[in-house]
Amino acid sequence: MRGLPPALITAIVLVAGFAACAVQFPNIASTRVVGNLLTDNAFLGIVAAGMTFVIISGGIDLSVGSVIGFTTVFVALAIERWGMPPLVAFVAVLALSAAFGAAMGAVIHVFDLPPFIVTLAGMFLARGASFLLSTESIPITAPIYSTVSDFALRLPGGGRLTAIAIIMLAIVTGGALLLHLTRFGANVYALGGSRTTASLMGVAVGKMTVKIYMLSSLLAGIAGIVFSFYTSAGYSLSAVGVELDTIAAVVIGGTLLTGGQGSVIGTFLGVLIQGLIQTYINFDGTLSSWWTKIATGILLFAFIALQQGLVALARRPLAKSAGAAT
Amino acid sequence: MQNSPDPALPLLEVRGISKSFGAVRALQEVDFTLRAGEIHALLGENGAGKSTLIKVVTGVFPRDAGIVRIGGEEVAPRSAKAALAAGIATVYQEVNLLPNLSVAQNLFLDRQPMRFGIVREGEMRRRAKALLAEFGLDIDVAAPLGSYSVAVQHVTAIARAVDLSARVLILDEPTASLDRHEVEILFGIMRQLARRGIGIAFVSHFLDQVYEISDRITVLRNGRLVGERETASLPRLELIRLMLGRELAETTSARASVGEHKVREVCASFENYGKAGYVAPFNLELRHGEVVGLAGLLGSGRTETARLVFGAERADGGKARVEGAPVRLQSPRDGVRHGFGYCPEERKTDGIVAELTVRENIVLALQAKRGLHRPLSRREQDEIARRYVKMLDIRPPDAERPVGLLSGGNQQKVLLARWLATSPRLLVLDEPTRGIDVGAHAEIIRLIRELCDDGLSLLVISSELDEIVTYSDRVVVLRDRAHVEELAGEAVDVGNILAAIAADGAGVAHEGRA
Numbered sequence: 001m002r003g004l005p006p007a008l009i010t011a012i013v014l015v016a017g018f019a020a021c022a023v024q025f026p027n028i029a030s031t032r033v034v035g036n037l038l039t040d041n042a043f044l045g046i047v048a049a050g051m052t053f054v055i056i057s058g059g060i061d062l063s064v065g066s067v068i069g070f071t072t073v074f075v076a077l078a079i080e081r082w083g084m085p086p087l088v089a090f091v092a093v094l095a096l097s098a099a100f101g102a103a104m105g106a107v108i109h110v111f112d113l114p115p116f117i118v119t120l121a122g123m124f125l126a127r128g129a130s131f132l133l134s135t136e137s138i139p140i141t142a143p144i145y146s147t148v149s150d151f152a153l154r155l156p157g158g159g160r161l162t163a164i165a166i167i168m169l170a171i172v173t174g175g176a177l178l179l180h181l182t183r184f185g186a187n188v189y190a191l192g193g194s195r196t197t198a199s200l201m202g203v204a205v206g207k208m209t210v211k212i213y214m215l216s217s218l219l220a221g222i223a224g225i226v227f228s229f230y231t232s233a234g235y236s237l238s239a240v241g242v243e244l245d246t247i248a249a250v251v252i253g254g255t256l257l258t259g260g261q262g263s264v265i266g267t268f269l270g271v272l273i274q275g276l277i278q279t280y281i282n283f284d285g286t287l288s289s290w291w292t293k294i295a296t297g298i299l300l301f302a303f304i305a306l307q308q309g310l311v312a313l314a315r316r317p318l319a320k321s322a323g324a325a326t
Numbered sequence: 327m328q329n330s331p332d333p334a335l336p337l338l339e340v341r342g343i344s345k346s347f348g349a350v351r352a353l354q355e356v357d358f359t360l361r362a363g364e365i366h367a368l369l370g371e372n373g374a375g376k377s378t379l380i381k382v383v384t385g386v387f388p389r390d391a392g393i394v395r396i397g398g399e400e401v402a403p404r405s406a407k408a409a410l411a412a413g414i415a416t417v418y419q420e421v422n423l424l425p426n427l428s429v430a431q432n433l434f435l436d437r438q439p440m441r442f443g444i445v446r447e448g449e450m451r452r453r454a455k456a457l458l459a460e461f462g463l464d465i466d467v468a469a470p471l472g473s474y475s476v477a478v479q480h481v482t483a484i485a486r487a488v489d490l491s492a493r494v495l496i497l498d499e500p501t502a503s504l505d506r507h508e509v510e511i512l513f514g515i516m517r518q519l520a521r522r523g524i525g526i527a528f529v530s531h532f533l534d535q536v537y538e539i540s541d542r543i544t545v546l547r548n549g550r551l552v553g554e555r556e557t558a559s560l561p562r563l564e565l566i567r568l569m570l571g572r573e574l575a576e577t578t579s580a581r582a583s584v585g586e587h588k589v590r591e592v593c594a595s596f597e598n599y600g601k602a603g604y605v606a607p608f609n610l611e612l613r614h615g616e617v618v619g620l621a622g623l624l625g626s627g628r629t630e631t632a633r634l635v636f637g638a639e640r641a642d643g644g645k646a647r648v649e650g651a652p653v654r655l656q657s658p659r660d661g662v663r664h665g666f667g668y669c670p671e672e673r674k675t676d677g678i679v680a681e682l683t684v685r686e687n688i689v690l691a692l693q694a695k696r697g698l699h700r701p702l703s704r705r706e707q708d709e710i711a712r713r714y715v716k717m718l719d720i721r722p723p724d725a726e727r728p729v730g731l732l733s734g735g736n737q738q739k740v741l742l743a744r745w746l747a748t749s750p751r752l753l754v755l756d757e758p759t760r761g762i763d764v765g766a767h768a769e770i771i772r773l774i775r776e777l778c779d780d781g782l783s784l785l786v787i788s789s790e791l792d793e794i795v796t797y798s799d800r801v802v803v804l805r806d807r808a809h810v811e812e813l814a815g816e817a818v819d820v821g822n823i824l825a826a827i828a829a830d831g832a833g834v835a836h837e838g839r840a
């Protein structure tokens with residue numbers, strides 16, 4: 001229930017936008033385009049799911065773009081230069097990114113520092129580390145890469161649901177279940193309500209903080225692997241600025257930037273809206289791709305205004321029901 | 327946990343606890359003993375250190391010295407979670423729940439019924455409903471807690487703590503925002519728990535309640551233990567002397583000067599003033615030098631009336647006049663512009679800015695009234711702050727301390743000072759003595775009378791009928807969001823108010839002690 005009404009609005013915007021695009025370019029309404037949209041935004045959907053947890057808990061994670069970049073470089077080097085089997089490389093990089101996130105969470109909790117600062121430092125650190133590893137783009141030629149790229153479920157109407165799109169859908173589903181159905185999820189909302197109060201109510205705030213940032217970095221690591229499948233390369237400059245696209249998707253999905261409310265499903269819809277704008281611009285052909293950013297910016301404004309409106313509305317009945325409830 | 331405790335053995339033993347915040351010595355070698363099956367009142371003036379003791383014992387604040395034993399075993403919890411694991415459940419003074427979560431999630435946070443790692447939402451709601459039903463509350467437990475009144479939130483917090491079924495239950499001012507009916511229910515549950523061998527410590531400034539429910543009393547003054555007595559053998563005056571360290575000048579409960587002074591001109595009047603679905607249209611005349619009390623049950627429309635009068639809520643019909651001239655009250659700004667002041671009930675959310683100092687909080691409204699282009703000089707600010715710190719006996723008397731670090735009762739006094747500093751013509755006080763100790767309580771009542779003699783007009787809301795009778799010239803009684811009766815002169819007494827509240831048989835259940 002929680003967080004769904006704003007997500008519902010996101011859903012309406014998405015459907016309306018899709019319909020409008022389809023009217024102009026009937027081809028958009030095909031499984032092929034939808035399949036591509038899911039594939040193109042698979043890595044974004046995965047990081048955004050993690051970011052949703054962080055933002056609902058009242059934090060922010062600016063390091064995710066850099067972690068994606070680092071992961072691609074590390075995976076490429078490990079497979080191509082160091083001769084690691086791909087699966088070992090994946091496990092290693094996921095362990096690294098999870099540890100990195102856990103460390104940021106621990107610093108935030110122990111030194112009581114703002115997550116913005118700590119993850120900003122994390123962002124520079126991870127990006128710097130990937131430059132240290134390599135500054136060039138490293139193509140990955142391991143057979144598993146072509147196998148995974150070729151794998152796809154055929155959709156009726158000629159569309160393809162690729163492996164990475166399937167991974168993304170699985171993670172979004174898993175994330176939604178984790179957030180809404182488990183004790184961990186309830187504690188995430190509790191932290192977003194108030195850290196002090198949550199701790200007075202017996203929530204282990206420190207452990208939760210570590211776990212939440214660990215989850216976010218871990219998902220950024222997975223997104224990095226997915227990204228390397230998508231581009232078949234590792235490059236230290238990949239996914240620059242993705243943290244901002246991610247935050248935008250989360251907010252457009254109806255999650256409150258101040259924490260305490262939101263949903264993974266909403267975030268997924270937010271990712272799709274951004275993908276839809278990109279698709280529209282590709283179809284149009286005359287528009288510069290920077291219009292994606294402008295449209296995203298406008299949508300962000302609209303959603304933040306909308307949230308403020310909803311928050312204000314939610315306050316009003318409070319005064320009314322104040323007594324009636326007793 | 328199940329073995330029946332030896333009554334001679336103390337359940338919770340606190341020995342030699344000390345705690346300083348910088349230079350402030352909040353607790354000095356305090357002892358506290360709680361036996362199984364007893365209800366123990368922890369009393370003291372505002373700032374005596376009651377809440378600090380509770381937080382140190384439950385590990386929210388680290389302690390400087392001392393030991394805590396539960397059932398003879400030494401424990402040193404370092405968080406509320408650890409204290410709970412050791413067997414202490416606590417409701418802290420600042421009602422600590424999460425408004426963004428549902429009522430059910432609040433009740434079962436971190437202990438939800440689970441199956442295969444998944445929260446059983448249906449089961450949790452069912453249990454939440456059953457639990458609240460014990461407290462006489464029938465509400466939608468799936469709705470966010472924040473959509474309910476403070477009283478409901480408070481009951482929820484208590485229900486959660488009770489349900490944790492710890493061996494020790496600590497309640498810091500649990501009754502502060504409850505009405506009589508809810509207090510009765512809470513006391514019933516406390517007695518029941520005590521019979522099961524649970525030790526209950528509770529803090530309250532309502533001495534009637536202390537005498538009604540507690541077996542023993544521990545008194546703190548200025549961070550030191552001054553005594554532990556059997557309630558039955560401690561006369562009330564002696565208790566007050568212990569708490570204050572001096573005799574209390576006899577000011578309360580005498581309706582002395584009321585009605586003697588001559589009635590002056592009308593300060594503000596409201597005709598058919600109201601708002602659909604909020605408060606039924608009412609007529610109200612407030613004169614200079616007069617106190618009008620608003621009485622009624624929680625939710626009867628008292629706070630709503632106050633908010634309309636101040637302009638915090640817009641009326642949808644009727645006329646308002648100030649000094650005879652028609653005015654529009656559309657926002658709190660309008661209220662302030664016409665010389666109104668409003669001290670809300672919920673100091674934490676509606677009033678106090680915890681990070682600002684006492685001085686800054688006190689001058690806030692005055693500065694807003696003067697406008698930002700006419701800043702108060704630092705000298706003026708210091709002067710104003712000093713005057714009110716002294717007048718209201720705000721402790722510690724340090725105007726440069728962030729308000730958030732003051733005890734709950736002293737925060738309340740700062741809020742009162744803020745509005746007094748604007749020299750209003752009409753001041754609306756919503757539960758002005760809530761959470762304020764006996765000494766300061768008498769001070770505030772005396773202050774209310776004095777202000778009136780200076781021509782101020784006061785509208786006061788209080789659940790304490792004795793108190794309202796003490797200072798009011800007239801009392802307006804509300805029921806079901808409508809003004810149902812106005813009592814004046816000789817008619818102002820507790821019996822008449824109760825009769826008006828309970829007329830039609832509505833609320834007979836709420837009657838209780840007067």
Ligand SMILES: Nc1ncnc2c1ncn2[C@@H]1O[C@H](COP(=O)(O)OP(=O)(O)OP(=O)(O)O)[C@@H](O)[C@H]1O
Nearest residue numbers: 347352372373374375376377378731732733734735
């Ligand atoms: N976090 C803190 N930092 C600094 N000083 C504090 C802090 N908490 C409490 N104090 C100080 O410790 C003293 C005791 O405060 P405490 O809150 O225990 O009082 P109390 O007895 O609960 O009063 P009340 O009845 O008003 O709630 C006060 O002087 C207060 O200003």
Ligand SMILES: [Mg+2]
Nearest residue numbers: 377419733734
């Ligand atoms: Mg206190």
